[in-house]
Amino acid sequence: MLKDEIIDFFENVMPFNRLSREALGNMVDDISMDYYPKGEQILQQDGPPSEFLGVIKKGGVKVYQTTENNEEVVVDLRGEGEHFGMLSLLSSDRSRNNVVTIEDTICYLVPKNTVLAILKNYPEVNEYFLKSFFVNLLDKTYEESRKGYTGGTTGEQLLFSTKVKDIVRTTPKTIAPGISIQQAAVQMAIHKISSLVVVDPAGVPLGMVTDRDFREKVVAEARDVANPVKAIMNTPLITIDSEDNCFEALLRMIRHRIHHILVLEGEKLKGMLTNHDFMLLQGSSPTILVKEISQIKTIEELRDTAPKFYKAVSSLLRHGARPHNITGLITELMEKITNTVVDIFVEENGEPPVPYTLFFFGAAGRHELTLSFKVKMGVVYKDVSAPEQQRQVDAYFRLLAEMLNSSMLACDLTGAERCMKAENILGYTSWQEQFKKWGAGAGTGRDRGFFDMRAVRGEHDRVNSLRQYIISRAGQSRGLMEALAADTLLIKPPLGFFKDFVVEKGGEHKNELNLYEKGIRPLVGCARIFGLEKGVMRRSTLGRLHELNSRHGFKVAEDMAQAFGYLNALLIHSQLHQAELGSTPDNFINPDVLTSFERKTLKESFQLTARLYEEIEGNYWSGKVLP
Numbered sequence: 001m002l003k004d005e006i007i008d009f010f011e012n013v014m015p016f017n018r019l020s021r022e023a024l025g026n027m028v029d030d031i032s033m034d035y036y037p038k039g040e041q042i043l044q045q046d047g048p049p050s051e052f053l054g055v056i057k058k059g060g061v062k063v064y065q066t067t068e069n070n071e072e073v074v075v076d077l078r079g080e081g082e083h084f085g086m087l088s089l090l091s092s093d094r095s096r097n098n099v100v101t102i103e104d105t106i107c108y109l110v111p112k113n114t115v116l117a118i119l120k121n122y123p124e125v126n127e128y129f130l131k132s133f134f135v136n137l138l139d140k141t142y143e144e145s146r147k148g149y150t151g152g153t154t155g156e157q158l159l160f161s162t163k164v165k166d167i168v169r170t171t172p173k174t175i176a177p178g179i180s181i182q183q184a185a186v187q188m189a190i191h192k193i194s195s196l197v198v199v200d201p202a203g204v205p206l207g208m209v210t211d212r213d214f215r216e217k218v219v220a221e222a223r224d225v226a227n228p229v230k231a232i233m234n235t236p237l238i239t240i241d242s243e244d245n246c247f248e249a250l251l252r253m254i255r256h257r258i259h260h261i262l263v264l265e266g267e268k269l270k271g272m273l274t275n276h277d278f279m280l281l282q283g284s285s286p287t288i289l290v291k292e293i294s295q296i297k298t299i300e301e302l303r304d305t306a307p308k309f310y311k312a313v314s315s316l317l318r319h320g321a322r323p324h325n326i327t328g329l330i331t332e333l334m335e336k337i338t339n340t341v342v343d344i345f346v347e348e349n350g351e352p353p354v355p356y357t358l359f360f361f362g363a364a365g366r367h368e369l370t371l372s373f374k375v376k377m378g379v380v381y382k383d384v385s386a387p388e389q390q391r392q393v394d395a396y397f398r399l400l401a402e403m404l405n406s407s408m409l410a411c412d413l414t415g416a417e418r419c420m421k422a423e424n425i426l427g428y429t430s431w432q433e434q435f436k437k438w439g440a441g442a443g444t445g446r447d448r449g450f451f452d453m454r455a456v457r458g459e460h461d462r463v464n465s466l467r468q469y470i471i472s473r474a475g476q477s478r479g480l481m482e483a484l485a486a487d488t489l490l491i492k493p494p495l496g497f498f499k500d501f502v503v504e505k506g507g508e509h510k511n512e513l514n515l516y517e518k519g520i521r522p523l524v525g526c527a528r529i530f531g532l533e534k535g536v537m538r539r540s541t542l543g544r545l546h547e548l549n550s551r552h553g554f555k556v557a558e559d560m561a562q563a564f565g566y567l568n569a570l571l572i573h574s575q576l577h578q579a580e581l582g583s584t585p586d587n588f589i590n591p592d593v594l595t596s597f598e599r600k601t602l603k604e605s606f607q608l609t610a611r612l613y614e615e616i617e618g619n620y621w622s623g624k625v626l627p
Helices: 002-010 021-028 086-091 112-121 123-146 155-161 181-191 211-219 246-256 275-282 286-294 305-318 323-349 387-410 428-439 448-452 460-476 478-489 515-533 541-552 556-580 596-621
Strands: 032-036 041-043 052-058 061-066 072-078 098-101 105-111 195-199 205-210 239-241 260-265 268-274 356-361 376-381 420-427 454-458
Touching: 002 021, 002 105, 021 112, 052 086, 052 112, 086 112, 086 596, 105 112, 112 123, 181 195, 181 211, 205 211, 205 260, 239 246, 246 260, 246 323, 286 323, 305 323, 305 556, 323 356, 323 387, 323 454, 323 556, 356 448, 356 460, 376 387, 376 428, 376 460, 387 420, 420 428, 428 460, 448 460, 448 478, 448 515, 454 460, 460 478, 460 515, 478 515, 478 596, 515 541, 515 556, 515 596, 541 556, 556 596
Parallel strands: 239 260, 376 420
Antiparallel strands: 032 105, 041 098, 052 105, 061 072, 061 098, 195 205, 260 268, 356 376, 356 454
């Protein structure tokens, strides 16, 4: 009777409710029950590892950590049906947290060997714990990166914990769209301001006018000042939602090269943020580094850029930035350096002979650069027909490519030293022809990164239309999708027959594995293929996975996103450690330096990729398609 009662209890406890009643019966044969009075310490931080999984039948516990300053940081409060001790049990080296009862508590104790057997024999239970611990392990990785940090303020941390609505103070002056240009100028003069926000009767922002608009659109064009101000307003507006965090607002300002950004609450104007607001919040702002880069006038001044990158990333990571925050910032800074180099080139060599667009593709196109700076660039220029003009175009962009490549090397951004290749400089029609060949399964130089191309200088429509073209070709071409699948499946997860890691056997990286090539890149490829199948237009990997999950019910996307975040966190942490030791950051890690639980989670990530590969292989070599 007692056994049946215990089985009934576990049938209502996640994830044990996924086991059959027979399997629960076998588990119950091994478990014991214990009573802990209020205030008793069950596990001690840095003490011996747990030999059981505790499942609370009645009562509750507090899970917390003690800092070096002897401060108590509460991790969680857990009650009936919840468990504790799993992380300690799996790591087998020490307890990560203190676990103390907050009331008289009765627990079922599941022995370690029983837990391990369940994880091995029941994948659905294993995946439940894996999903839970991905997030916990990310937090652990971030915490490890903060160890030993004693300088600076908490300003960077505030960037990630503070919402925009909590610091916005400035309320911009507004005008109606029908107000005349002259009346708008009078308002700016009266209030001694340099801009006005144009809003509709409901208070929804429509555009903005600045003193620059008056100079360039009114005075220079001799426009009638009786015309409505909406004729000269700037659209679309760059805005941020009041519920977003401050770091997202800061990134958006960097991306669009603006010094202020409008804050919306729903669709209505709430206020305006400026770089000054971030300086008050932080004490300093990453936009200062952007400003330094934009003021550079010679390639020589770009030297020693890499250490500034490392310092900025290290500070942000130690204060709470997630991997996608970090890769987004690195990409934005690389974009600023690229545009600065092009500005210097134009100053020395003159304007280009034809209109063109410079674009990033691959990781930089997705805003996913790490500290190895693997940047890929291309150019699409307006078609020319005259042979002499074509020679001028070829000569100009050849020189531009040489300067970009040499400048990245001068900056010590060695991963980007061959960022621009001659075969990636083409006219619009030539790019279309290239993509058309790929769509037919022919052509050379096929690079999956072109599905992620993003304009960084020049007319964006050229690149956007090309990207739309290649994505539509993929949707119509079984051959191209099979080729993309084959390219992705070439990179095998680095696990051996007995699930041990496959590492380099010799050379500079002996006993190491390339985490980007073998771990991150395969997940990027899988997300791209699944996204193309569903017509997803998002560029970033996390963006694709979010849309696949939210709009198409592709539930494994959530696991992929967690694995992607974990692998990026592991890589960025490793790269920062390399930089701190004076080495050039690369993509290699040594699995032997990881904890047992980190190695386990890394293996689970690779095993997830292997399962995704099986699905892709089945889709394209068994005639099966995603539902």
